[in-house]
Amino acid sequence: MSLTAALAYARHGVPVLPVHTPDLTGACSCDRGARCERSGKHPRLRHGLSEASTDPSQIRLWWTFWPRANVGLRTGVVMDVADVDSAEGWHGLRHLLGGDIPPGPQVRTGSGGRHLWFRPTGFGNRVRLLPGLDWRGSGGYVLAPPSRHASGGDYRWIQRPAVALPPGPAPLVALIAGPPPEPARRPFPAHPGRYAEAALDAETGRVADAAPGTRNDTLNRAAFALGRLVGAGLLDEAEVRWALTAAARHAGLGRAETRRTIRSGLTAGRRQPFTHRPSSAA
Ligand SMILES: [Zn+2]
Structure with a gap:
């Protein structure tokens, strides 16, 4: 039940927001349906992230309207998240950390990637820290278990959160603190x-x-x-x-x-x- 999960996240201080849901064919619950390019990944709320809440009665109300809403969690408050969306990103992260993946919470994402949770770094989002690796910090959000991905996969815990989150590993934080990468010079984005x-x-x-x-x-x-x-x-x-x-x-x-x-x-x-x-x- 996504309401039960949403309330549990909120109890731990993580602001929750209801996100659109893909149906069995991968079409989004928003007005764009099958044409939505972010199916099941964008907030249902008009003001999106700024309305994320830890108030249980607010969360119950949202889930009364949208019982099958995907569960979005605001990052930068209780946790930042390393968002690994390919094998290349995973190898890049392991290489950066000298082979040691810190023993914190990990989610298997609905597309087969991974989310690693760390203590907040105070930084904002970073896209393509490494190929296949993004960072979700202040002003960002991630989907969390038991959300469903447009591909049909579910977000599941590989390693559930324990007592305290690990700090962001130093080489990773150094990369986040560095200048943003130059945008690639491409005349035409493929997607x-x-x-x-x-x-x-x-x-x-x-x-x-x-x-x-x-x-x-x-x-x-x-x-x-x-x-x-x-x-x-x-x-x-x-x-x-x-x-x-x-x-x-x-x-x-x-x-x-x-x-x-x-x-x-x-x-x-x-x-x-x-x-x-x-x-x-x-
Ligand atoms: Zn949509």
Whole structure:
């Protein structure tokens, strides 16, 4: 029962949010159905992550509306999560850590990857720390057992949480603290939906970690870049807005300034929609 699990996470202080559910054919419970590129992975709430809650009566109410909701957990509060989505990512992580995988909680994800839980590092999300390895920190969320993946697989515990979470291993934290990787120069992303999702994570991570003096500029650039993806129909405007708002709040930007900057960045970006036509350049 996903309600029982959701209440248990909340009891341990982890903010919970109800997420859309894929049906047996992999189609999403949202309005886009089979056309949804993030089937069973995006929040059911209008304001998404910012509404995540540990209040049991709120959680019961959500699960009364959506008994089969996937269980999303906000990261950066009780735990950060290393998100390994391929064999390459797993080998890369083991190599980075000298072969030692710390003995903390581990989830087998619905797509066959792994989530490793650590104490919060204070950093935001990082996309492609290594090939096949992302980091979910402040401003992020992960799916948790017993959620279901569009492929039909379930999220299951390999190793359940015990008393205390291990700290993030030093080589991993050093990688997270480093500068974000340069975006690959590709004229045309093979999977526009996934590209847009990765851009959302990368931009919000940059905003969440922006130093005072660069915060408003970083937010403006992020809003512009994501506005182009909204304009191309690859991202949902409401989702972009809440993700940027949560990241800006984490960075310490004021409410009014945040709202103003996001609005102007998004508007300008939407006027120059990201074009996913293949480039004719050789
Ligand atoms: Zn959907």
